[in-house]
Amino acid sequence: MILEMAASAYGPREALTDANGERTSFEQWHRRASQGASWLVDRGTTNVAYLGLNGSMLPTVMFSCALAGVPFTPLNFRLSDEQLRDHLEALGSPLLISDPRYLAKFGSRDQAIGSDEWLHQITEMNPLLDKQIEDDATAVVLFTSGTTSRPKGVRLRHENLVNYVLQTVEFGSADESDATLTTVPPYHVAAIGAVISNLYAGRRVVYLPDFRADEWLRVARDEAVTNAMVVPTMLSRIVDELGDQDAELPQLRGLAYGGAKVSQRVLKKALQKFPTADFVNAYGLTETSSTIALLGPQDHRDALQSGDPDALARLGSVGRPVPGIEVEIRDTDDNPLPTGTQGLIWVRGPQVSGEYTEQGSVLDDSGWFPTKDGGYLDKAGYLFVLGRLDDTIIRGGENIAPHEIESVLLDHNEVREAAVVGVSDDEWGQRIVAVVVLTEAARTTEEELTDFVRTRLRSSKTPDQFILATELPYSATGKLLRRELVNNLTTTPSVH
Template sequence: MSISLLLEMAVSGNPDRTAVVSDDIRLTAGQLSALADGGAGVITASGAAHVAYVGTGGALLPLLLFASARAAVPFTPLNYRLSADGLRELIGRLAEPLVIADAEYAEVVAGAGKQVISSEEFLASAGRSEPVSEFVDPDAVAVVLFTSGTTSRPKAVELTHNNLTSYITGTVEFDSAAPEDAALICVPPYHIAGVGAAMSNLYAGRKMVYLPTFDANRWVELARSEGVTTATVVPTMLDRIVTALEASGSTLTTLRNLAYGGSKVALPLVRRALQLLPDVGFVNAYGLTETSSTIAVLGPEDHRAALATDDASVARRLGSVGKVVPGIEVQIRADDGTVLGPGETGELFVRGEQVSGRYTDIGSVLDAEGWFPTKDVAMLDQDGYLFIGGRSDDTIIRGGENIAPAEIEDVLVEHPAVRDVAVVGPEDPQWGQIIVAVVVPAEGASPDPDALREHVRQQLRGSRTPDRVVFRDELPTNATGKVLRRQLVDELQPISKESA
C-alpha cells in the first residue's frame, strides 16, 4: 500500500473538507490531492531520484510528502537549523535530489543537489503542471529521515510505504474525526512526528492547522481561533504553553486531547498540566524514527487514574509511556541477549510491520527474527506498562558501577526548588566518570547544591549522589525537546579535568 492511497481515501471520503491551514493557505482534501498530482509532475519532469525539503513546513510538508509518493521517489525533509555545510553534506548523501527550499534558506543550499527551486515556485508550478501518479512498490522507500546525530554522524533512516501505512492503519481509524475536529501541528517537518501527523490527521479526516515557528502565545491564539481539538507538542513546548496559560488566565474550550512526546517529560510538569487542563485528555506517545513513529501510548484515562490514586503502583504509571500499540511486539533483553521478565531493566527491542530498522549505506540492523534494538533502557511492569529509562549510551560508569541518569533526574526534579534537570557523566581520571547534575532552578528559587545532593542521598544509594551540582538558566535541547547531553558534557569536561 502506497502512502498516496491515504490521500486518495481522504478525498473519496470528503473532497471538500478543509484539510490544511497554514498562514494564508487553506486547502481542501481535493485541492491538496490535485496539487500533489501536479507536484508529482514537477518532480518527474526534473528527472530527480529524490526530493529534499529545507524549510519550516506548513502546507509544504503534506504536499511534498504525497507529491513525492505519486512521483515514486523518496522524500527527505531536512533540519533547516543546520549550518550550510551541514545541510550540503546531507543533501550530498541523497541520490540526484531535487531540493525545494523556503525563501530564507534558498541561498544556503543554492547549487546543491540536481536542482534547487523555491517553495513558492514549486507551489505555483504544482498548480499548472501536467498531473502524474505513478504506481509504487509498497516495499519501496517512501521517506528518508536523518537522525539527530548529536554524538555521531547522522544516520539516514529508510521508511518504506509499507512501514508508514502499517503504522497509520494500525493506530488510526479512517474518517473517524468529527466535522469540527482540528489538529494543531507545530512539530518540525524533519521529525517523524511531523511526517506521522500529516498522514494520520488526513486519514482520520481532521483539519490540520500548521504553526511552523513555535510561539506559546501564538499557539494559544491559533488553538482558540481555529477551534483546535487535538495537538501534539514536545516537552519544552508543553512547559511554555502551560506557563502562558497560567500567566494569561486563558482557557482552551475546544481542546479535547493533547499529546506530548519526543523526549521524557518531568512529572511535576505533567501534573501541573493535568491540573490546569482537567477536561483535556493527555496522551504520552513514545516512538522512534526507525519505528515510523508511535509504538506505545499512555492514554487519558491512565493519566487521570495515576493523578488521582493513592495506590503507588498506579501513580507510578504517570512516568511510563503506557502500553504498546496494536501490531507491535516488545522484549526487554539483558546484555547477553536473555529476555527479561516484568520489573527487570534492560534494552528495549521491538518488532512489527511499521518497524524499519534499515539505514542507507548500512542496511538492516534487525536481528534474524526481525527485532530492532532501540538502544533505550526500559522495563515492563506486571501490567504491561512500558517505562523508558533513557538511552543506553547515556549510562554513566562511575568506579565500575553503571548508573542511569534518569534514576537521579526523577528524584531531583521532584525537589520544589528544581524546575528541570539533566544528569551527565564527564570523564574523570579517578572514577572514569563522575555524576554532574545540571539544574534549572524553579522560578524565584536559589537551591543549595549540598541540599540537592542530600535530597538524592536520602532516596537513592550513596553511589547515586551527584559529585557536583551546577546551575543553568535552561538546558540545551533540540527541536524535539531532547536534551543535548553531549553538549553539556563538553561544557563540563574542563571542570572535571581541573578538579583532578
C-alpha cells in the first residue's frame, strides 16, 4: 500500500541514490518490486533472506517480498559463515538473494541467487499488482544483535510496520529536493524504518554502505542532504573529523541520533557545528518496529538556551513517547511505579510486535512488552533509559547501573568513549571496571579519573579499576558489545 501510494503520488521523482551513482525513481522502484514479486510467486517462494550492503537492492527485495506476501529477512554480512548458516537454518531454508561477493560462503546451495542475476531475471516478468496480503501476515524477520544473549528472530507483521509509519510520518511531507543520508546496515530495524518512513514522506534516500566520517561529510555536501540519522559513535567521529571547523552543511535541516548513549559533551559540540540542523534523539527496539520515543528539536534548543536545569537534564533523556505508544515503569513484580522511580520499561501500542519466531509472543495479557531496559519517567513524561538490566553490576549486594557511571565519565573533557562492566571478584561479588578511550591530547591519570567520578557519585559507584584502551568493541549499529569486552577482560585482564 505504501509503495503504491508513493509511486502514484511522486512518480518520476528520484527515490533512491546508490553510492555508485545509480538513481531510481519512485515509479521505477514500484515496477521493479512488482516484477520481483511476480518472480517470487512464480517459483512458489515462501521465505526470502537477503545478504548485502546498504543500497537500493534492500528496498527492492523488501517490497518484492511485501507484494508477494513473503517474509523478508536481511542478514548480517559481518557474521561468520557458521552463524549465517545457523540463521538460514532457523528460517527454514529460505531463498537467499545475495550480493555476489558473499555467494561463495554457501557453496552449491540450491536456494541461492546473486542479486545482480536476480535483477536481470525479474526484468522479463510482468508486474504483480493484485495479490491480497493480510494485515497480520509476517512482513519482516530481523535477528537481534545478540549483544547480551543469543540472537533471536523478531517477527514484524505488516500491521506493526504500517502503524509505525502512519503514527509518526505525514504522507507527502517532504519537499522534492529533500534527501536523507542513511548509513545504518540493512539488517537493523532502523534501516527498515528508514525505507518505509522516507518512502511515505516522499524523501529521497541516499545510501552510504560503509561509514567514514570524511566520506559522510563529502556525500552530505555532494548530494545536498537535508536529513540524516547516525549512531553516537558516528556522531563522535564526525565531530572529531571537523576539528575546529563548522560542518558547512547549510542544507542539513534534520539530524537524528540514537541506538546508544551519547556524550552530552559530544552532543553540545555537534549542536554548535551543525547550527542549521534540528536535532532529534530516537529510541526504539527491533521488537517495536523502530522508534517509540523522541526528544525533539525544541527540547534540544531549550536545553542549550533556557538555562533551566530540568531542560538541560532532558538532554540525557530519549524524549516522550510517539503517538500511539504508551510507556509504563514497573518493578520486578510487574507493579507500576510512580513518576521518578527507576524500574523496568514496558511499552504498548499497535507498532509493538514483541514476538519471536521460536519463542512466540512475550506480550502480557494486556499487550504490554517488557523491553528489558531500565529507566524512569520524569514529571513531564520524558523517558530516561538507564541501559539493559542484564548489564547491572552487583557489587557488595548493591545494584549499580553502568550507564550512570559512563555518563559521568563521558562528561570529562579528555574521555572520548567509556564502558563500565562488572568483573567477578571474590570479596565483592563483582568489581567495577571502567574501560576508557582518551582523546589524543589527554594527560589525565587513573587517580584524576577516580576523583572525577567520586566527586559526582558516591564512593561505592567509583570504578575499582580503570583500563585505558585505544578502542571499544561496537556492533555495526553502534551498540557496545559488553559480553565481548567482559570476555577480553577476563582472559587478558592486564592488557591496556
